[in-house]
Amino acid sequence: MSEYTSLNDLGEFGLIDVIQQSVKLQNTSTKTGIGDDAAVIEPGQKQIVVSTDMLVEGIHFDLTFCPLKHLGYKAVAVNISDIAAMNAIPTQITVSLAIGARYTLEAIQELYAGIRAACASYKVDLVGGDTTSSNAGLIISITAIGEVAAGEAVLRSTAKVNDLVCVTGDLGAAYLGLQVLNREKQAFMANPDMQPELEKKEYLVERQLKPEARMDVIYELKELGVKPTAMIDISDGLASELMHICTQSGVGATIFQDKLPADEQVLDTAEEFKIDPVTCILNGGEDYELLFTVPLSDYDKIRNHPDITIIGKMVDKQEGVRIVMPSGNAYPLQAQGWRHF
Amino acid sequence: MSEYTSLNDLGEFGLIDVIQQSVKLQNTSTKTGIGDDAAVIEPGQKQIVVSTDMLVEGIHFDLTFCPLKHLGYKAVAVNISDIAAMNAIPTQITVSLAIGARYTLEAIQELYAGIRAACASYKVDLVGGDTTSSNAGLIISITAIGEVAAGEAVLRSTAKVNDLVCVTGDLGAAYLGLQVLNREKQAFMANPDMQPELEKKEYLVERQLKPEARMDVIYELKELGVKPTAMIDISDGLASELMHICTQSGVGATIFQDKLPADEQVLDTAEEFKIDPVTCILNGGEDYELLFTVPLSDYDKIRNHPDITIIGKMVDKQEGVRIVMPSGNAYPLQAQGWRHF
Structure with missing residues (x-):
């Protein structure tokens, strides 16, 4: 018998439970996280910024030398980087995974350990996502949300001569x-x-x-x-x-x-x-x-x-x-x- | 010579240009859409709801009988359905695609024609996303954002006996x-x-x-x-x-x-x-x-x-x-x- 847990045995809802239980919320703007049809966020008078990135196994990462925990951290960090580039403060992320058949629960938990470490480091809440199977490798799609006071977002299009x-x-x-x-x-x-x-x-x-x-x-x-x-x-x-x-x-x-x-x-x-x-x-x-x-x-x-x-x-x-x-x-x-x- | 356009020739930035040019924004809360590190959204006093779904070729759809335009429409509709289920009004979506090598620009334009039709039907703005290649088939990850007045979101957890x-x-x-x-x-x-x-x-x-x-x-x-x-x-x-x-x-x-x-x-x-x-x-x-x-x-x-x-x-x-x-x-x-x- 394998010492690893098959995701097939666990099922999607089982996996969501495992993920949900390990998540702690820390932003006051997060009203409802994982577990409903959508997360509820209250930005108050702020504007929000939204960015999304997809990482595909074999294209963006190679698990031969990239540990899953590092991959989870990196997947979050690259999205937070987009929020930073708007001059905004990151507050929430959603994480969607398509998971190839060779991945076990333990492998996905390693990935989430990295995701959680990044959430802690950047003070963002994991508020939702989707998990499904993939015929190929692992695909990670993360959407990051941040807050910025109206007028404070910095775009790409506003550089001036002599800057x-x-x-x-x-x-x-x-x-x-x-x-x-x-x-x-x-x-x-x-x-x-x-x-x-x-x-x-x-x-x-x-x-x-x-x-x-x-x-x-x-x-x-x-x-x-x-x-x-x-x-x-x-x-x-x-x-x-x-x-x-x-x-x-x-x-x-x-x-x-x-x-x-x-x-x-x-x-x-x-x-x-x-x-x-x-x-x-x-x-x-x-x-x-x-x-x-x-x-x-x-x-x-x-x-x-x-x-x-x-x-x-x-x-x-x-x-x-x-x-x-x-x-x-x-x-x-x-x-x-x-x-x- | 093929009458179709290879995505390899077009490149990621070329594809983003094609997508961006076909998008029209219609919500006043959308301040900045595609084209920066993140979209900027101003929900005012409202709460926002965020939901995400991933559709994987061979798992969730079969292109033998699912036309790409319908697939694009459905991919948006299933996300809007989550926003509806929160009693919220959908306002923005982001669309990330991992695209297998056999897809041409024309195929992806068909998909986006369906996505745009759904955006028009549900009055939501396409404000961002990511496009990359995939070693396998097509993967679509959509995040939908909606607005709801504070206190008006309807959760799963608040049903009462005798309802x-x-x-x-x-x-x-x-x-x-x-x-x-x-x-x-x-x-x-x-x-x-x-x-x-x-x-x-x-x-x-x-x-x-x-x-x-x-x-x-x-x-x-x-x-x-x-x-x-x-x-x-x-x-x-x-x-x-x-x-x-x-x-x-x-x-x-x-x-x-x-x-x-x-x-x-x-x-x-x-x-x-x-x-x-x-x-x-x-x-x-x-x-x-x-x-x-x-x-x-x-x-x-x-x-x-x-x-x-x-x-x-x-x-x-x-x-x-x-x-x-x-x-x-x-x-x-x-x-x-x-x-x-």
Whole structure:
């Protein structure tokens, strides 16, 4: 007899019971959570923001090297990142799962352990969802809801000429983390006795497996009295996201290559993999840092912030979106983004 | 050259553009729709309700007999049905798709044509979503948002002893529609020259392929001044849903077999398929009618409503959940529900 519990034996209602019992609500705006036809939320005078993301096994994650608990955490964090990018405070999530036949109750509980850890970390309530079976692997669809005072939401379309272009944290690490994990997977498949070589790759692997939404920066900007003029989270790569802001705001941008923040492990590992580190930083994706613009007048408020780097400025639309190399030469920025089709 | 457009050529951003351009917003509470990190919604003093459902190809739908346009409509309707079951007015939806490699842009546009038709019919705004590829078939995850005045949401857990048990419309047709479609599929696979035999099955097939959320009844109950004490939509079958209300409200129920509403095509086709029609009515599922309870004092307001049938009453918990047959014998109700695992 297996020591694991088959979801087939448990049934959908049984699984929902298990999930519901492990959930604790912490937001006063959550009036009714799991267990009815819909959750009831009372935002008061606030506006709400709603974002949704779908993660598909084999496309967005590989369970060979991504533990289910980390996957649950990441699935929530990437949605919270979208809420952060609106300058909003996350309050609720719903989680829908399509579950392949090989998953046991214990596996799904691991996934939910990660989801709950993220809920605790970001102070959001799990208020609903759906669970069903899948003919293929695991599919996770999360919808995140947040609150923002009317007029405080920050869109992509409101950057102005002369605004400073800022990014949080550093870039390129999640992409290189994925390259490292894929290399170790190949080595393991060739020789299962191999131990993974992750020395001096810890930061990259962590950034790939356990990204964090930059809610900390959202709270800090509020404390500093800085409201970004435009903001987006970096899921597809800096270049692609900067293009979105420029296109939607009707402006151009100039950024400086020598200002782009990167961890030393990114530079070392890019060299090891013979990839241009600038490509990793510009187009790597999955960093879940924030890209935002602020008026020039806010320069003094942010210039010494340890987690914010000013990388350039917004310019006239006619100047296009360009990157200036250390040589002084400027090139049009290429947005590669991720093509999941 | 194919006359169809590959999603691979179009890319995710291209697909989002196509979708976004076809969307028109109609609710004043929708401040920002598709095109930013999250949608912005302003519910004012209202509470919001949030529900989510996932539909998986091969589990919930079979494209052999379900046209993509109908599928899009149904995917929205089943979510709106959850909003209706909260006594709320639907306002926004998000739609996330994982799309298998065989789907073309034209196929996804058909799906969205159905989604837009449902948005128009239920007056909801498509405000966001996510699109990605899938290694298997099509997966549709929809989150629906609705508004309700504080105190007006109707839960499952608030039915009282002596309340009347009511259902809208008629039951069992969607289940038999599925049996008919499956039979015709088998016949077609055995002999592709066969024409489907759907005479006197039109209603059943329509109920399976194009269910409607009963928002009409929600509006009518408001006009009649009737607020249900508890409500749920019938997605898994009357028996299962009645059990949910009884369990969550801590009461029992007695319903009468000869009161259960069914269309003549249900009775005829159940006989033809040698299935007990009462089983179809009680456990068929996918009817998306509303099951609700009202105080006895509302009897006169609803007894002549053409779309509402009183099928029994709520009783003490000790009496259990029972069905009384025309013979006068009472039996404990069996909830079979759908097991998608």
